[in-house]
Amino acid sequence: xxxxxxxxxxxxxxxxxxGGHADSLPYVHKVGVPPKQNLLNEIKFTFKETLFHxxxxxxxxxxxxxxxxxxxxxxxxxxxxxxxxxxxxxxxADLIAGLTIASLCIPQDIAYSKLANLDPQxxxxxxxxxxxxxxxxxxxxxxxxxxxxxxxxxxxTLLQKxxxxxxxxxxxxxxxxxxxxxxxxTQFALGCFRLGFLIDFLSYAGVVGFKAGxxxxxxxxxxxxxxxxxxxxxxxxxxxxxxxxxxxxxHGWNWETIVIGVTFLVFLLLAKYMGKKNKKLFxxxxxxxxxxxxxxxxFVYITHAERKGVQIVNHxxxxxxPSSVHLIYFTGSHVATGFRIGAVAGMVALAEAVAIGxxxxxxxxxxxxxxREMVALGCTNIIGSMTSCFITTGSFSxxxxxxxxxxxxxxxxxxxxxxVCLTLLVITPLFKYTPNAILASIIxxxxxxxxxYEAMILIWKTDKFDFIACMGAxxxxxxxxxxxxxxxxxxxxxxxxxLQVTRPRIVVLGKIPRTTVYRDMEQYTEATKxxxxxxxxxxxxxxxxxxxxxxxxxxxxxxxxxxxxQEKNQQRIQYLIIEMSSVVDLDTSGIHSMxxxxxxxxxxxxxxxxxxxxxxxLLKLHASGLATTVGDDNVFLTVEDAVTTLAPKMEx
Numbered sequence: 101x102x103x104x105x106x107x108x109x110x111x112x113x114x115x116x117x118x119g120g121h122a123d124s125l126p127y128v129h130k131v132g133v134p135p136k137q138n139l140l141n142e143i144k145f146t147f148k149e150t151l152f153h154x155x156x157x158x159x160x161x162x163x164x165x166x167x168x169x170x171x172x173x174x175x176x177x178x179x180x181x182x183x184x185x186x187x188x189x190x191x192x193a194d195l196i197a198g199l200t201i202a203s204l205c206i207p208q209d210i211a212y213s214k215l216a217n218l219d220p221q222x223x224x225x226x227x228x229x230x231x232x233x234x235x236x237x238x239x240x241x242x243x244x245x246x247x248x249x250x251x252x253x254x255x256x257t258l259l260q261k262x263x264x265x266x267x268x269x270x271x272x273x274x275x276x277x278x279x280x281x282x283x284x285x286t287q288f289a290l291g292c293f294r295l296g297f298l299i300d301f302l303s304y305a306g307v308v309g310f311k312a313g314x315x316x317x318x319x320x321x322x323x324x325x326x327x328x329x330x331x332x333x334x335x336x337x338x339x340x341x342x343x344x345x346x347x348x349x350x351h352g353w354n355w356e357t358i359v360i361g362v363t364f365l366v367f368l369l370l371a372k373y374m375g376k377k378n379k380k381l382f383x384x385x386x387x388x389x390x391x392x393x394x395x396x397x398x399f400v401y402i403t404h405a406e407r408k409g410v411q412i413v414n415h416x417x418x419x420x421x422p423s424s425v426h427l428i429y430f431t432g433s434h435v436a437t438g439f440r441i442g443a444v445a446g447m448v449a450l451a452e453a454v455a456i457g458x459x460x461x462x463x464x465x466x467x468x469x470x471x472r473e474m475v476a477l478g479c480t481n482i483i484g485s486m487t488s489c490f491i492t493t494g495s496f497s498x499x500x501x502x503x504x505x506x507x508x509x510x511x512x513x514x515x516x517x518x519x520v521c522l523t524l525l526v527i528t529p530l531f532k533y534t535p536n537a538i539l540a541s542i543i544x545x546x547x548x549x550x551x552x553y554e555a556m557i558l559i560w561k562t563d564k565f566d567f568i569a570c571m572g573a574x575x576x577x578x579x580x581x582x583x584x585x586x587x588x589x590x591x592x593x594x595x596x597x598x599l600q601v602t603r604p605r606i607v608v609l610g611k612i613p614r615t616t617v618y619r620d621m622e623q624y625t626e627a628t629k630x631x632x633x634x635x636x637x638x639x640x641x642x643x644x645x646x647x648x649x650x651x652x653x654x655x656x657x658x659x660x661x662x663x664x665x666q667e668k669n670q671q672r673i674q675y676l677i678i679e680m681s682s683v684v685d686l687d688t689s690g691i692h693s694m695x696x697x698x699x700x701x702x703x704x705x706x707x708x709x710x711x712x713x714x715x716x717x718l719l720k721l722h723a724s725g726l727a728t729t730v731g732d733d734n735v736f737l738t739v740e741d742a743v744t745t746l747a748p749k750m751e752x
Contacts, residue, residue: 131718131735156469175472178239182509190508197505198515200383201498203390205246205516206523208498208546210413210531211539214325215252215318216490217265218276221417221528223247226489228520229421230480231513237476239469240457241509244498244516245480249547250314251449251491253321254582255279257336258441262434275438278429281485282442287450288478296470302451303596305563306589308555309570313577313585315550318543325540326361328354328409338578354409360399361537364392368545382504389542393534401533411536416528420521421487428485442491444583446481449493453477456494497546565596604640606653608661609679609739616740618679630743632671632750634661637679642690651693654678655700674750676706677742680713691724698729709734709742 160168174181205227213223227246234245255276259265263272290296320341324332329352333344368388375385399405406412429435457468477493484492502512560567569592577585609618610627618635621627629635636654640646654676662673686694698708708730713721718735721727727735736742 131713131737156471177236179236179510182241186509186511191511193506193508194511195515197502197507198512199519200386200505201244201501201512202516202519203387204501205244205495205498206520207389207393207539207542209247209520210416210534211543212247212249212252213490214536214539215249215321215543216247216256216276217260218256218273218490219417220413220531221524222488222490224416224520224524224528225421225487226484226492228517228524229487229489230484230492231517231520233480233483234476235510235513235517237479238510238513239472239476240494242499242503242507243453243456243494243510244502245492245513246495246498246516247490247492248449248452248495249318249543250311250452250550250582251445251493253314253318253336254448254586255441255445255491257582258444260334262437274427274429275434275441276490277424277427277485277488278434278438279442279445280481280489280491281428282439283446283449283491284442284478284481284483284485286443286446286478287474287481290450291471291474291476291478294471296454296474299447299450299454299470301590301593302447303566303569303589303593305559305566305570306573306593307451307455308552308559309573310577310585310589311550312552312556313574314582315547316578317582318547322540322544325411325536326358326365326544327352328357328361328411328537336581356405356408357410357535357537360396360405360410360535361541364396364538365541365544368392368541369548372545372549379504382501386501386505389545392538392542393531396538397531397534400535405535406533413531413534413536413539416531418524418528420524421489423486424488425486444586445491448586449481449491450474450477452496453494456496456499497549565599569593569596601640601643602645603649604638604646606650606657607637607639608657609635609637611743616738618739632674633677633743633746634658634673634675635677635679635739635743637682639682641685642683642693643685643687644689647687647690647693650690651697654697658704658706671750673706675709675742675746676701677709677711677739679711679739680717681711683717684714686717686720688724691720691726694726695729698726707734707746709736709746711736711739711742 159171163171206224209223209227210220211223213220213226216222231245234243238245256265259272259275259279262275265272290298316338317336320338321336323329323341323345327345327348329345329348331344331348331352333340335341371388372385375382400410400412429438453473454468454470457470457473481489481491484490505512556567556570559570569589572592573585573589575585576588607620607622608629610621610624610629611618612624612627619627620637621629634657636657638650638654640650642650658673658676665672701708710721710730713735718727721730721735736745
């Protein structure tokens with residue numbers, strides 16, 4: 101910069117000696133060339149920002165070895181940290197929250213096990229061991245762990261394509277535990293290798309559409325239990341489901357079942373509505389599923405409604421989780437299938453858990469370590485797969501109730517686990533007469549909240565491409581299958597990234613009147629062009645994927661501008677200024693395209709001028725020799741500096 105300053109002062113002295121006035125010449129700020137970066141340091145910096153941007157080891161710095169060891173153990177088991185500060189007032193709050201959630205999760209667990217085509221006890225198993233593991237290893241205080249509707253349906257849909265859940269029951273259960281094991285290993289690996297950013301490829305819009313479609317699909321699947329139908333399609337698309345429903349309208353529907361199901365569904369929806377309208381009444385919404393189960397079970401028991409065709413649970417195996425290590429496929433042809441199902445379901449489960457963590461973390465301004473949570477959830481599912489559990493994650497409905505009930509720590513998950521354990525040991529025989537219609541009603545009332553129409557409207561107003569991703573996922577789920585909808589959401593999200601990378605915005609800049617500011621002329625209609633100069637801004641890094649498009653687009657803008665000037669018989673373009681403040685990087689393909697652009701401009705007797713290139717871009721311009729080719733005197737800090745300097749040089 102000192103050399104540039106000397107050169108500028110020399111120019112001013114020359115102007116003064118020739119009869120001009122130094123005060124009348126504006127000071128032009130030249131772009132300083134940064135020192136060359138050490139390659140190893142640059143690689144280290146890139147690696148750190150990619151995988152360790154949050155500096156997870158910062159708390160270990162300048163600590164004695166004993167302290168580092170203690171901090172390391174606490175990082176794996178956060179309970180050792182908050183447990184030291186735990187007191188009776190916290191326990192009272194966690195006890196109330198845990199008991200409240202337990203009253204909700206017990207009937208939900210039985211219902212969700214049916215979504216996964218597993219026996220009812222497996223849903224209860226999945227709310228006994230996994231919450232204990234998460235309480236030891238998880239760092240989020242509000243998240244409540246257990247089976248969730250979307251993942252349960254996804255698991256059941258994928259599994260039944262391999263084995264029939266009734267005719268091949270043992271093989272089906274083994275594959276379910278195998279998929280759960282690989283769900284855990286996938287989540288654990290993502291957390292250990294700090295690859296949690298991969299979850300962000302499931303865009304918000306895609307997730308909104310996917311969950312809404314899944315909610316509709318789950319609701320349609322529950323028509324079997326709500327209507328008391330014996331024969332029902334195994335497909336999940338809306339068309340085959342509705343065909344199955346209407347083809348059995350005269351002989352397959354059971355009116356006693358319909359009365360029970362619809363009555364309690366209305367009750368559950370009213371309780372949920374009251375809880376939303378008045379936050380103080382959230383307990384009514386929380387315990388309404390348990391009330392529905394108790395009342396309907398008692399009603400069926402005293403009336404023997406099962407003799408009139410009302411389908412009931414019949415039997416839930418008593419006792420706590422048996423070991424299932426010997427049932428997991430560690431070898432054979434089913435390992436690959438289990439891995440595929442587990443990886444897909446695990447990504448969806450992670451997306452839901454991370455969304456919950458971010459949502460409640462933002463409310464209390466808590467830092468969320470996504471990679472640590474992935475490790476915790478991974479261990480939860482790995483150990484769960486060995487104790488007869490299927491895939492678990494954070495539940496939106498339970499976590500919301502946990503938050504509203506005043507939960508203080510993850511101890512609420514331990515309370516849930518204890519209540520479920522007591523249920524498995526003592527209460528399970530009482531569920532024998534629970535009608536399936538109640539379980540269907542509980543599921544329907546739970547999943548309807550997944551249809552976030554307000555978010556869909558906001559997506560439509562904000563970004564039409566995001567809305568296409570949202571609708572693509574939604575329609576893919578309801579008309580095809582839940583995995584196709586997920587695939588559509590991911591593909592459209594990738595397509596959006598691809599288009600944004602390969603076809604970046606390139607805008608023409610004009611000067612805002614009475615200022616030195618240059619802005620997009622489409623956005624600011626009052627902006628005016630500078631005679632003899634075309635100023636463009638590239639809003640993207642210049643990579644191999646878009647470098648040729650950027651060059652062609654700039655030349656096309658130049659050709660259009662020259663054509664308009666010829667028609668108006670105005671001054672021709674003599675300088676092309678490229679504003680590069682938004683160009684965050686430049687690769688070799690980009691450099692070659694810039695060289696080609698420079699040669700094309702030379703043939704037209706037009707000078708190329710660069711404005712405000714960033715540090716990394718400027719280093720590559722100098723390393724490649726392109727800065728020398730363009731000319732150091734044609735690289736400026738601001739557009740105003742470039743225009744001020746070039747104006748006296750232009751031909752009339």
